[in-house]
Amino acid sequence: MSSLNVKRWLIKPFVFFSILFVLKSFLAWGVIFGDLLSWKTLLTEIPFVWALFALIERFASKRKLGYYMTVNLLVTAIFFAAIMYFKYYGVIVTYHAAEQVNQVTAVRNSVFSLMDPYYLLIFADIIVLGIYFFFNKKGRAYKKDNINHRSGKLSHSLLFAVSLALCLFNILPNKASMNEIKKAQEMGILNYEAYTIFAKDKPELVNASEITQDAINKLKGIDPAAVSPLQGAAKGKNLVIIQLESFQSFLLGLKVDGHEITPNLNRLMENSLYLPNFYQMVGQGNTSDAEFVVNSSFYIPPQGAATMAYVDKELPSLPRLLQENGYQTATFHTNDVEFWNRGELYSSLGWEHYYDHKFFGDEDTFFFGPSDEALYRKTADKLKEMDADSKPFYAQVISMSAHHPFTIPEEKYKMKLPERYEGTFVGDYIRSQNYADFAFGQFVDELKADGVWDNSLIMVYGDHMGLPIYSLDHDDKELMKEIYGHEYEYADMLNIPLIIHEEGKIGTQILDHVGGEVDIMPTAASLLGVSMDNNIHFGQDLTSQSYNLLPQRYYLPTGSFIASSGLLIPGNSFEDNTQFTLASGGKAPAGTEDEYNRALRLRQLSDSYVTQLPDKVKDTE
Secondary structure, X not given: OOHHHHHHHHOOHHHHHHHHHHHHHHHHHHHHOOOOOOHHHHHHHHHHHHHHHHHXXXXXXXXXXXXXXXXXXXXXXXXHHXXXXXXXXXXXXXXXXXXXXHHXXXXXXXXXXXXXXXXXXXXXXXXXXXXXXXXXXXXXXXXXXXXXXXXXXXXXXXXXXXXXXXXXXXXXXXXXXXXXXXXXXXXXXXXXXXXXXXXXXXXXXXXXXHOOHHHHHHHHOOOOOOOOOOOOOOOOOEEEEEEEOOOOHHHOXXXXXXXXXXXXXXXXXXXXXXXXXXXXXXXXXXXXXXXXXXXXOOOOOOOOOHHHXXXXXXXXXXXXXXXXXXXXXXXXXXXXXXXXXXXXXXXXXOOOEEEOHHHHXXXXXXXXXXXXXXXXXXXXXXXXXXXXXXXXXEEEEEOOOOOOOOOOOHHHOOOOOOHHHOOOHHHHHHHHHHHHHHHHHHHHHHHHHOOOHHHEEEEEEEOOOOOOHHHOOHHHHHHXXXXXXXXXXXXXXXEEEEEEEEOOOOOOEEOOOOEEXXXXXXXXXXXXXXXXXXXXXXXXXXXXXXXXXXXXOOOOOXXXXXXXXXXXXXXXXXXXXXXXXXXXXXXXXXXXXXXHHHHHHHHHHHHHHHHOOOEXXXXXX
């Protein structure tokens, strides 16, 4: 074939755009799967675009180039969304994420901070071709000479049929895979996106009569005879639960070149009950999901954030339980209550009062609202007022200053980073958490000065991870290896602290068994001497049980769980799973197939129970 014929063949729209999509597929796969030049990329992604191109060639007699450019733009947008979503969440984006697009735009600084400049190359051809076809004389001539005609009806119909068959060949054998990332890799990203649109996504519900506390306890392996020696230890006291933004356990006790990162939390930990093997259980809603799980003792929904999926329900909750036992309740957050639909969440959970941006104002604002210093100062004043009432109170306080991407204002710096940490994601994270600890220390001092501290049960935990593995570059991973003394692994990433303090009977103790956010409600109720006999819950009292089983969702593939035996991540099924020990992050035999099946069943029971709860009564005023 002569060079002229090769050139004519290459510039045909079908061939030209096919080559572009090969390059874009390689880019997306390289970021998401770490697979740069794989034949699987061609075999899974190209049939999908060929099916679309065949339809264009078969039916478009005019504006053919416009259709090619439209497909190019849409598919490129899907690839780019998949790349950025994976870098932020570590999962494959689906159409369900469109429900939260307004929330994603609110955290756009966090998203863009994860973007390497070369990701934008995926759009380069669109800009160049747009200029060429609409502003260049040769480009306009190309449109007239090559686009506005139809040819090869039979061949293009055959190509469409073959391409569609290849797409189905990639999709159908992999439908049963438990691991969503492996499923997308086996199907292809574009095929997976199409599959999620047409696949059945409503879980099979278990009859409400079968969902009993005994059935849940049996699946969780709870010892019904175990009685906590601390039951009722804080009876009659206030409950203050403090949720720390993006706070991971490795920060506690950490020194960087001799500088203590969290001195205030360290002092509290050393004089409290502390759980080092405590884990996040959130999903797409992140912070708001943590609020939901902690206050309901249910698992997050199968799709989307709890603030979207479950807020039409009247949820059994810790605020409602404590109100029934004579408590007043309030939650404090400096952001607008409508962010992540919190107004509806708070109504569903039964909070008596919430204090949001309207209460805290615009004082000392960065990221999404006033600083932690402003949060704690004004909250302390309100808690002093509530403490003067004859009724005890339950208050949840949501910190926010150490929020991704952790670039706090310079005037908030409370430490100088070593040179090797400057300009890194890990360095920014550590510095922001050092500031958060400073503000927390002020809060503790104010509560003590006001007399609230001695009269309260204090629970402090991190809401979710701050340093996702998939967001770290080489330098960040090396810094994390320096901190941990081993490669940073999933068990490390999901590990958040839980500190429980009470001036009196609880004392100082380290509980090294496994816990999760779902366990905070029953643990708090036990310590306060409040019965949960009439509340279905999926957590357990961490002061009475040594074994635990925590189904994971969203940030780990379906079927993943954490148990006393370790962390298990399934592959296409249980048999090709990957397991990690909780202490070191190293691989080791741990979870059993029985635990795997029980974890799946627990998720199904939680989904079924919440879905069948009565709808809440809407406020008609």
